Amino acid sequence: xxxxNTIAPPTKRGKLVSTEHVNExxxxxKKERWLENSKKIGKxxxxxxxxGLDELQAFxxxxxxxxxxxxxxxxxxxxxxxPENPQLESRQTIVLVATKEKQTSAGMVNKEIYLNKDGKxxxxxxxxxxxxxxxxxxxxxPHYPPYEMDHSPIGLSITEENGKIIIT
Numbered sequence: 001x002x003x004x005n006t007i008a009p010p011t012k013r014g015k016l017v018s019t020e021h022v023n024e025x026x027x028x029x030k031k032e033r034w035l036e037n038s039k040k041i042g043k044x045x046x047x048x049x050x051x052g053l054d055e056l057q058a059f060x061x062x063x064x065x066x067x068x069x070x071x072x073x074x075x076x077x078x079x080x081x082x083p084e085n086p087q088l089e090s091r092q093t094i095v096l097v098a099t100k101e102k103q104t105s106a107g108m109v110n111k112e113i114y115l116n117k118d119g120k121x122x123x124x125x126x127x128x129x130x131x132x133x134x135x136x137x138x139x140x141x142p143h144y145p146p147y148e149m150d151h152s153p154i155g156l157s158i159t160e161e162n163g164k165i166i167i168t
């Protein structure tokens with residue numbers, strides 16, 4: 001029998017975090033998941049998904065127009081045969097799905113938003129960012145050589161101190 005988590009989530013979800021926090025999470029992922037994923041698919045799995053701000057903003061605006069109050073981010077994997085873009089085959093990605101919080105008998109849940117387009121109902125979702133690898137801008141990044149982990153920190157951090165945004 002599966003039991004549901006009965007602890008209520010925090011009211012405020014998400015916050016700015018430190019460079020150290022990001023480096024710890026990414027480092028844990030590299031050690032605990034990425035290497036085995038890469039071996040399993042026979043090539044370096046993706047480490048990140050990048051979306052342009054303009055495209056993200058357009059998706060967020062569309063989500064708001066359809067009364068979304070949040071975005072759920074799903075981990076996904078492209079099919080092992082993907083004629084649309086063979087470079088993506090078997091690699092992981094992030095899919096963003098517009099949601100609206102609803103009260104149910106099980107408590108508050110984030111329900112996906114569906115739209116009717118051309119007589120068909122479909123989920124309001126966003127995908128196809130640049131995954132790295134294979135689409136990386138840094139040729140010395142975590143994808144060279146195959147299956148080798150780069151232990152360097154990932155870069156800059158955005159934090160908030162006394163109401164000011166600080167980029168380090």
